[in-house]
Amino acid sequence: MLEVAVRGTETVKTALSQYSNRSELRKLARYPPTKASGGRVLLLLDFDIDPMDQSQLVADYSSYNLGPGSFKRYSVSVVYVHHAVDFRFTWCPFAK
Numbered sequence: 001m002l003e004v005a006v007r008g009t010e011t012v013k014t015a016l017s018q019y020s021n022r023s024e025l026r027k028l029a030r031y032p033p034t035k036a037s038g039g040r041v042l043l044l045l046d047f048d049i050d051p052m053d054q055s056q057l058v059a060d061y062s063s064y065n066l067g068p069g070s071f072k073r074y075s076v077s078v079v080y081v082h083h084a085v086d087f088r089f090t091w092c093p094f095a096k
Contacts, residue, residue, distance in 0.1 A: 001027075001028060001031050001035070001036045001038070001039075001040050001041070002038075002041050002043060003021075003024040003027065003028055003041070003042050003043070004042075004043045004045065005020070005021050005024065005042065005043070005044050005045070006045045006046075006047070007044075007045070007046045007047060007048055008047050008048070009047055009048055009049065011048070013048075013052060016044045016046060016052060016057070016080070017057075017060050018060050018061045018063070018064040018091075019064075021042060021044075022064065024042055025042065025064070025066075025076060025091065025093070026066060028040040028041075028042060028074075028076045029066055029073050029074055029075075029076055029091075029093040030071060030072065030073065030074075031074065032072065032074075033074065036074075039077060040074060040075070040076045040077065041076070041077045041078075041079060042076055042077070042078045042079070042091070043079050043081070044057075044078065044079065044080045044081065045081050046080065046081065046082040047083075048082075051082040051084050051085045052080065052082070054080070054085075054087050054089075057080060058089050061078060061089070061091045062091075062092075062096075064091075065092070065093055065094055065095045065096070066093040066094075067095070073093040073094060074093070075090050075091065075092055075093065076090070076091045076093070077089075077090055077091075078090070078091050
């Protein structure tokens, strides 16, 4: 399952933050493995001139979890793509 978030040239950096993409993260993290044969991926496309800092983006997503509940949770691959740089990290839906 794939969800896409886009930051255009005139958009603020928060467009790709976990706060702006919580509904997508919740949807992906609850999607069962039997239906997500290709995995669970949140694709962040950045068309701004300057790329986002990898460590800041990872820290931002790491600060969010799905909280308590009696539902299954699964990790989500977050892929960041900018014309100058790209990287991938795994978001864990569990509290640390």
